[in-house]
Amino acid sequence: MATIEDVARFAGLSRTTVSRVINDQPYVSEEKRSRVEDAMKALGYVPNSSARRLRSQKTETIAVLLPRITNPFFNHLIESMEMKASEWGYQVIICQTHDSPQKERDYLELLRKKQVDGIILTSIQNEWEVIEGYLQSGPIVLCNENVEEAQVPVVHVDQAKAAYEATVHLIEQGASEIAFLHGGEDSYVFRHRERGFLKALHERRLPRLEAEVFSSAVDVESGRALFHQIRNNYPSINGVFAGSDEVAAGFIYEAVQAGVKVPEEISVVGFDNQAISMLMKPSITTVEQPVQDMGERCVELLIHQVENGYSLKREEHVFKHRLQARASTTRQSKLVTL
Numbered sequence: 001m002a003t004i005e006d007v008a009r010f011a012g013l014s015r016t017t018v019s020r021v022i023n024d025q026p027y028v029s030e031e032k033r034s035r036v037e038d039a040m041k042a043l044g045y046v047p048n049s050s051a052r053r054l055r056s057q058k059t060e061t062i063a064v065l066l067p068r069i070t071n072p073f074f075n076h077l078i079e080s081m082e083m084k085a086s087e088w089g090y091q092v093i094i095c096q097t098h099d100s101p102q103k104e105r106d107y108l109e110l111l112r113k114k115q116v117d118g119i120i121l122t123s124i125q126n127e128w129e130v131i132e133g134y135l136q137s138g139p140i141v142l143c144n145e146n147v148e149e150a151q152v153p154v155v156h157v158d159q160a161k162a163a164y165e166a167t168v169h170l171i172e173q174g175a176s177e178i179a180f181l182h183g184g185e186d187s188y189v190f191r192h193r194e195r196g197f198l199k200a201l202h203e204r205r206l207p208r209l210e211a212e213v214f215s216s217a218v219d220v221e222s223g224r225a226l227f228h229q230i231r232n233n234y235p236s237i238n239g240v241f242a243g244s245d246e247v248a249a250g251f252i253y254e255a256v257q258a259g260v261k262v263p264e265e266i267s268v269v270g271f272d273n274q275a276i277s278m279l280m281k282p283s284i285t286t287v288e289q290p291v292q293d294m295g296e297r298c299v300e301l302l303i304h305q306v307e308n309g310y311s312l313k314r315e316e317h318v319f320k321h322r323l324q325a326r327a328s329t330t331r332q333s334k335l336v337t338l
Contacts, residue, residue: 002044002045004018004019004047006043007039007045008039010039010042010043011035011036011038012035013032013035017032018036018039021036022036022047023089025088057114058117059114059115060117061090061091061115061117062085062090062092062116062117062119062302062303062306063093063110063118063119063120064081064093064095064119064120065107065121065122065123066094066095066096066097066122067097067099067122067123067218068098068218070219071218071244071246072246072274072276073244073272073274073289073291074122076291077291077294077295078092080292080293081295081296081298081299084300085299085303088303090117090299093116095107097123097125099183101126101130103125104124104126107119108131111134111138111140112134112137114138116138117139118138118139118141118302118305119134119138119140119302120143120298120299120302121140121141122143122144122145123144123187123189124187125186125187128150132150132151135151135152135312138306139152139305139306140152141153141155141301141302142154142155143155143298144156144189146159146192151312151314152312153301153302153305153314153315153316154314154315154316155319156294157294157318157319157320158192158318158321159196160196160199161321162193162196162271163192163194163195164196164197164199164200165323166269166287167196167200167241167269168203169285169329170239170241170269171200171239173263173267173330175238175239175266175267176206176238177206177207177212177234177236177237178197178239178240179213179230179237179239179241180193180194180197180213180243181217181223181240181242181247182213182214182217183216183217183244184215189243190243193243194213197241214226214230217244218244218246219247220247220249220250220253222250223246223250223251223252223253224253226247226250226251227250227251227254227258228254231258237266239267240267241269242268242270242271243271244271244274245270245274245284246270246276247270248270248271248277248284248328249270249276249277249284251268252268252280252284262327263282263328263329267328268285268328268329269284269286269287269328269329270285270286270287271286271287272286272288272289272291273324274286277324281327282327283326283327283328284326284327285325285327286323287322287324288321288323289319289321290319290320290321293319297317301317
């Protein structure tokens with residue numbers, strides 16, 4: 001029975017190069033890849049993936065923890081991660097926490113039990129000191145979450161700056177009383193966005209409202225419900241910063257049904273630049289994140305640590321966001337990019 005050493009001799013290449021081809025890893029020329037494949041075919045060599053994993057003590061599997069797959073932002077993020085992971089011969093398993101701290105801890109146990117090689121956290125439900133205890137079992141990368149004390153790779157946009165710019169845009173379009181609709185006060189994303197939101201209010205000397213921050217805004221239905229809550233209880237609010245385009249779309253839909261003019265009576269900004277933001281009438285002003293680039297970078301960082309070892313140190317990768325101004329805040333019909 002042929003061995004990997006036999007394939008290397010037949011192809012006239014090193015064992016390492018043959019191994020990289022077998023594991024479908026990048027950075028191997030097409031000419032060398034072809035020589036290895038020809039040698040394997042000639043010798044009848046078939047890689048034993050189970051034995052290979054046992055020898056390396058790797059599962060060639062990474063876990064991605066996210067709150068819910070139904071959010072289009074996470075759809076796109078997972079797609080980019082899965083495609084990049086497959087280039088390295090790795091599989092991705094999707095773990096939905098549904099914003100549950102206990103479920104998050106249960107999935108983190110996969111790392112401790114050596115059932116996955118590493119974990120990407122796209123949202124965090126526990127305090128960092130809880131998650132930190134799992135770092136002795138394997139590498140963790142943070143995506144879309146910026147925990148300042150985390151000594152791990154962190155991939156994100158500046159959420160505080162993005163929220164600040166979105167709020168300033170609302171103010172410049174004439175909003176004087178603004179509501180912030182968000183998914184949950186326990187998330188690190190919320191903390192950063194709230195800081196940017198409040199900074200904009202303070203700098204532009206807008207008054208703090210009796211109720212300006214509304215939680216549990218996670219999807220279209222909650223956006224619809226929040227429209228009625230705000231309209232009935234806080235009718236003077238004339239600007240809304242929503243934590244996602246889904247929430248913004250639900251809010252705008254109900255506004256239109258109720259005969260409330262957007263943006264003349266109330267302006268709305270969403271987040272993520274999802275497809276729904278362009279399909280709504282009026283189209284939704286939104287903050288765009290480079291989802292594909294962020295997802296790919298997270299996978300590259302994680303697999304690099306799996307393959308080469310990792311150390312507990314902070315490595316920050318900040319991607320640029322962009323505010324797309326559309327009809328939900330501006331009366332011009334054309335698209336404006338800021």
